[in-house]
Each structure stands twice: as structure tokens, then as C-alpha cells.
Amino acid sequence: MPSLIDIRRRIRSVKNMQQITKAMKMVSAAKLRRAQERAVASRPYARIMQEMLSHIAAASVGNDEVTELPLLQVREEKRIQLIVVSSDTGLAGAFNSNLLRSAQKFADDHSSADLRVETIGRKSRDYFRKRNFNVSGEYIGIVEKPKIEQAREIAAKMIDAYSKAEVDAVYLAVNEFKSIMAPNLVLKKILPVELPAGGGEQVDYIWEQSPKELLSDLLPRYVEMSIYRAMLESLSAYHAARMTAMDAASSNAGDVIQTLTLNMNRVRQASITREIIEIVSGAAAL
8 A cells, every 4th residue: 555655745746737737728728719719700701702613603604614724623533632630739639539540541441542641730740651651741830820821832732733633632631610529520622623513593793704714713712711721620629629638637637636635544544543553552561
């Protein structure tokens, strides 16, 4: 049985750890609010752009110039580019492990294709490097403070590779913010751009530019926005997962402290009882 000193030392250690986890929870809670505001603010822009693409697609049905745009060309997926948006740090429960497990499953399902991986975040970089994947690019330290310039740089690289037929499809794997309790794991294709079916109310456009010129400008912006929004959503989901994990860690630390305190009281009571027995036995011997 451990001594009283050992148990007291362990209780102090767990209490210090509990203070750290509580502080990390508060930091993530503050960062989550700001990250969530940015992620939510980006959603209307993405939705309106999706609607605009849908209306232009509906209004340009049968236009051969539109179907010839490079970012709309559908090819057999022999060479695939996968973009994985993870975090740079851990301590967020299953946030990264679930994402990387999904990316690994995607790689296994497309084992016959030539797969290249573009990693955003240290966790995904380390995972795919250790498993000898073809890592075409890595971006460390940009997830914590996403900027549109960074998303534009990644998008330009993807668009250039797809336009030159170096890859036949580009997929994006990311944890989107759904709620504080659980993120929404998403794996979607961003290239070739799949124009939405022009259902619903059709807008009668007066064209100042041709549909081809409009889509030539809008499609790259759509890819940029998809990557930028993925970074914003991932940051929000990460802080939500970290806040939940730190809350659970603080609660578990409280349970451990309670158990150790109970054991300490039992050891102390046993020590006192033993001393009383020794005193009584000595007095009886005299």
C-alpha cells in the first residue's frame, strides 16, 4: 500500500493537471466563439455562390462553350488529389483520429489510383509521411489563423494541376463545425466542379459577359471559397472538440482526486489504529 506522502504527492499532481485542463478549456471556449463567428459568416457567401452557379448553369444549358471549360471536364479518376485539413496540435479527443481514419479509408478504396495528398495541419502531415504516402504539399501553422490568401494559394495549385490534367479529381476531407458535442466529418469532391442542377425558379439573366466568361471567373473563386471555408470550419470544430475533451479531462481528474483522498483517509485511519493498538499493547505488557 502506498504511503501517505506518496498519495498526497499524487493528489497535488492531479490537482495541478486539473488546473491546466480547466485553463485550456476556457482558452478554447474563447477561441471557439471567434472562430465560430467567422465560420458562420462564411456560410451565406458559399450558399449564394452555389445558387448563382446553379442559375448560370440553368441559363446556359446547351452552351458548348460552357461545357468546354477546363474545371468542368470530367475524366476517369486515375490520378487523385486529396486535401486533408487537420489541426497542428492534439488534445482534442478523436478530432484528428476520425478525420485521418476517414482519409485512410478513402485511400484504401482508391488503391488502384495514383493518390497524392495535400496536408493542411501538422497532424495530417505526420500521419501521411509515416505511412509513405505521396505528400504533394504541406502547410503548417496556417490553420490557427486562416487567411483567404493562403486558401487562394492552395486553390491555385489545385486548379493548375487539374487544368494541366496532372490530376483527374480533387477531394477535400475536413471536420465541419456542427455542434460543440460532435463535428461533421465531410469528404467531398471540389474538382471537377459539379454545377448544381438548375431546379426551382430560373433567373432570367441579361448577359453583360458570356456564360463562359462568368464561369471562368466564378469557378476558381468557388474552389478558393471551398478551401477557405474548410479551414474556418475545421478551426471551429477543433476548438469545440478541444473544449469538450478538456472538460472531460477536468471531470476525470476530479474523480481521481476523490478516489485518492478516500484512499489517503483509509491509510491514515489504519496508521492511527495501528498506533493505538501498539500503545494499548505496551500498556498491557507493563
